[in-house]
Amino acid sequence: MDVTDKPPFHPTPKQLRAIKAGVFLLALLPFLRLVLFTLTDRLGANPIEFITRNSGDWTLYLLCITLTVTPLRKWLQWPWLIKLRRMLGLFAFFYVCLHFTAFVWFDHFFDLAEMARDVVKRPFITVGFINFVLLIPLAATSTNRMVRRLGGKRWQWLHRLIYLIAPLAIVHFWWMKAGKHDFAQPVLLGLIVAALLLVRVVARIRQQRPQKRLVKISPI
Numbered sequence: 221m222d223v224t225d226k227p228p229f230h231p232t233p234k235q236l237r238a239i240k241a242g243v244f245l246l247a248l249l250p251f252l253r254l255v256l257f258t259l260t261d262r263l264g265a266n267p268i269e270f271i272t273r274n275s276g277d278w279t280l281y282l283l284c285i286t287l288t289v290t291p292l293r294k295w296l297q298w299p300w301l302i303k304l305r306r307m308l309g310l311f312a313f314f315y316v317c318l319h320f321t322a323f324v325w326f327d328h329f330f331d332l333a334e335m336a337r338d339v340v341k342r343p344f345i346t347v348g349f350i351n352f353v354l355l356i357p358l359a360a361t362s363t364n365r366m367v368r369r370l371g372g373k374r375w376q377w378l379h380r381l382i383y384l385i386a387p388l389a390i391v392h393f394w395w396m397k398a399g400k401h402d403f404a405q406p407v408l409l410g411l412i413v414a415a416l417l418l419v420r421v422v423a424r425i426r427q428q429r430p431q432k433r434l435v436k437i438s439p440i
Contacts (some may be wrong), residue, residue, distance in 0.1 A: 243307060275315050
């Protein structure tokens with residue numbers, strides 16, 4: 221039986237609250253693990269690298285999961301999944317803030333001049349910094365009030381920045397791993413991001429085709 225032939229699952233308000241709570245706890249687990257490892261002195265020989273790498277990894281994982289929501293919602297015919305997207309996106313921003321804080325605090329001890337030199341000197345840090353800046357307006361406009369204030373169309377155009385942010389995150393990750401010649405994870409995540417963006421392109425083309433046909437057969 222094909223997935224599309226199954227009756228779509230529509231959770232009750234109580235079930236949806238439980239799903240949201242479960243997703244919230246799952247997204248928070250990597251942070252709780254970092255806190256536990258810090259308190260129990262289990263961050264390894266290089267604690268700064270562990271925190272920076274772990275928070276950066278989870279930023280990228282959550283960006284991928286956030287991008288998965290829309291195609292999964294359409295494929296499974298579960299429109300309620302859209303209610304999880306904002307939370308997942310905000311968790312991605314939470315982890316990138318943690319990642320950036322580790323860079324500013326632990327790596328540079330709030331020496332902004334040194335940090336600026338590092339951003340300019342090392343390309344992968346430059347790309348990471350650009351990504352962090354691009355994520356700020358998305359997080360700042362994630363509330364219902366900001367959606368109403370900007371208007372639906374402008375809000376959608378702004379949040380399409382995610383289609384630039386995700387590939388840039390892969391580039392940042394690739395360059396960071398290049399020094400260690402460890403490309404397996406960047407390639408895998410890059411393929412996932414490419415597939416998720418390609419799904420959107422294909423869906424957009426399919427949406428526009430009927431409109432073009434109507435224009436061609438309509439009388440002058």
